[in-house]
Amino acid sequence: MQVDHVLELNDIVVQFGQRTVLDHIDVAIEAGEFVGLIGPNGAGKTTLLRVILGLLSPNHGEVRVDGKPVRKRNRAIGYVPQKIHLDPDTPLRGRDLVGLGLDGHRFGVPLPSRKRRERIDEVLEAVDALRFADAPVGRLSGGEQQRLLIAQALLTDPKILLLDEPLSNLDIRSAHEVVRLVGRLGKERGIAVILVAHDMNPLLGHMDKVLYLAEGHAAMGEVDSVIQSEVLSRLYGYEVEVLRVRGRVLVVGGRDEEADVVDLLGGFHCGDHEDVMNS
Numbered sequence: 001m002q003v004d005h006v007l008e009l010n011d012i013v014v015q016f017g018q019r020t021v022l023d024h025i026d027v028a029i030e031a032g033e034f035v036g037l038i039g040p041n042g043a044g045k046t047t048l049l050r051v052i053l054g055l056l057s058p059n060h061g062e063v064r065v066d067g068k069p070v071r072k073r074n075r076a077i078g079y080v081p082q083k084i085h086l087d088p089d090t091p092l093r094g095r096d097l098v099g100l101g102l103d104g105h106r107f108g109v110p111l112p113s114r115k116r117r118e119r120i121d122e123v124l125e126a127v128d129a130l131r132f133a134d135a136p137v138g139r140l141s142g143g144e145q146q147r148l149l150i151a152q153a154l155l156t157d158p159k160i161l162l163l164d165e166p167l168s169n170l171d172i173r174s175a176h177e178v179v180r181l182v183g184r185l186g187k188e189r190g191i192a193v194i195l196v197a198h199d200m201n202p203l204l205g206h207m208d209k210v211l212y213l214a215e216g217h218a219a220m221g222e223v224d225s226v227i228q229s230e231v232l233s234r235l236y237g238y239e240v241e242v243l244r245v246r247g248r249v250l251v252v253g254g255r256d257e258e259a260d261v262v263d264l265l266g267g268f269h270c271g272d273h274e275d276v277m278n279s
């Protein structure tokens with residue numbers, strides 16, 4: 001049976017000067033698939049998103065979105081930035097923020113006001129944000145603001161949703177809610193989701209596949225087949241260990257004898273063992 005991939009990255013190489021950030025990356029993602037893009041700082045996660053968005057041309061390789069070569073301002077891709085910086089006193093309401101997504105030139109002729117309102121209400125409802133849609137955005141919580149950004153990204157009925165570290169400013173509960181929400185939207189609407197995160201733990205049980213980037217290389221597959229000491233050691237080019245502590249996954253390793261035990265995904269250091277154990 002032939003599978004239609006909504007996104008294909010074929011043999012992608014990206015170099016900045018002498019440094020190869022993405023080194024022959026192949027990725028194929030199906031409609032409705034939820035992929036966690038995980039990797040340590042500087043692994044190239046944002047660079048990969050920029051390649052998918054058509055904002056950065058790779059030195060080598062090809063990107064196909066829905067079977068066609070990638071281009072900028074592609075309506076098939078919804079992009080959710082990490083965070084918006086808003087003055088708490090801004091008079092902008094939640095629904096105004098979402099509506100800004102309709103004002104870009106991607107939409108060509110502006111929608112008549114009734115249609116516009118209906119469209120905004122539809123995406124607000126999809127992310128369960130109608131209840132705070134008329135509140136000033138600067139007063140909303142990080143999780144509520146994330147919902148509005150996701151709503152904005154849904155306006156074009158995208159086939160792919162890219163979220164760049166949407167969980168980094170959220171508490172654990174809000175992070176889980178956002179993950180559950182995008183997981184549901186992806187399945188209901190057949191949208192492929194790529195969610196960038198340092199820590200894969202909030203995604204466990206929700207993501208279909210993990211795309212793990214390290215040292216320019218990628219491994220993609222189901223979590224249990226990729227997140228293994230042997231697979232990740234091959235990616236890093238030195239020994240790392242995968243620990244499973246109370247249902248959480250930790251990737252630890254050191255590059256040389258002096259290196260301490262470090263969590264390669266951040267947030268966990270040797271001296272923090274107790275915190276991890278007690279959390």
Ligand SMILES: Nc1ncnc2c1ncn2[C@@H]1O[C@H](COP(=O)(O)OP(=O)(O)OP(=O)(O)O)[C@@H](O)[C@H]1O
Pocket residue numbers: 016021039040041042043044045046047048
């Ligand atoms: N335009 C650029 N010019 C030169 N180097 C760049 C450029 N963009 C990114 N880099 C470098 O490429 C590497 C990968 O950066 P990238 O932002 O993609 O990593 P990341 O995995 O998203 O990291 P983080 O988790 O810290 O956000 C970094 O070393 C970065 O300094």
